[in-house]
Amino acid sequence: QVQLVESGGGLVQAGGSLRLSCAASGSIFGIRPMGWYRQAPGNQRELVASITSAGSTNYADSVKGRFTISRDNAKNTVYLQMNSLKPEDTAVYYCNLVSAYGISYWGKGTLVTLSS
Numbered sequence: 001q002v003q004l005v006e007s008g009g010g011l012v013q014a015g016g017s018l019r020l021s022c023a024a025s026g027s028i029f030g031i032r033p034m035g036w037y038r039q040a041p042g043n044q045r046e047l048v049a050s051i052t053s054a055g056s057t058n059y060a061d062s063v064k065g066r067f068t069i070s071r072d073n074a075k076n077t078v079y080l081q082m083n084s085l086k087p088e089d090t091a092v093y094y095c096n097l098v099s100a101y102g103i104s105y106w107g108k109g110t111l112v113t114l115s116s
Helices: none
Strands: 001-009 010-013 020-026 034-039 048-051 056-058 065-073 077-082 089-097 103-107 111-116
Touching: 001 089, 001 103, 010 020, 020 034, 020 089, 020 111, 034 077, 048 065, 048 077, 056 065
Parallel strands: 010 111
Antiparallel strands: 001 020, 020 077, 034 048, 034 089, 048 056, 065 077, 089 103, 089 111
């Protein structure tokens, strides 16, 4: 089993910044691909950013240039630095990890709320 715990969400004004963290623990077996997804009310969950075991990154068009995903392999932690936040970034942000067996694990999510 793999456990993912997100932190760092909160209420922030438009234009502000937040940094989300996701700590992974359990039967990880090496450095695994991880990512951040988000789900706004009434919307489907969507990919925000992902990072491979080698450190290659991928971003949704809506966050390119504003968000940065990174990882600390020694801590089994992935981060999402979010700058220039917009009201449409309001959502629950979920951490994802794909295990060596192809199983997708999810955290419980952390809420990011933008005030205009």
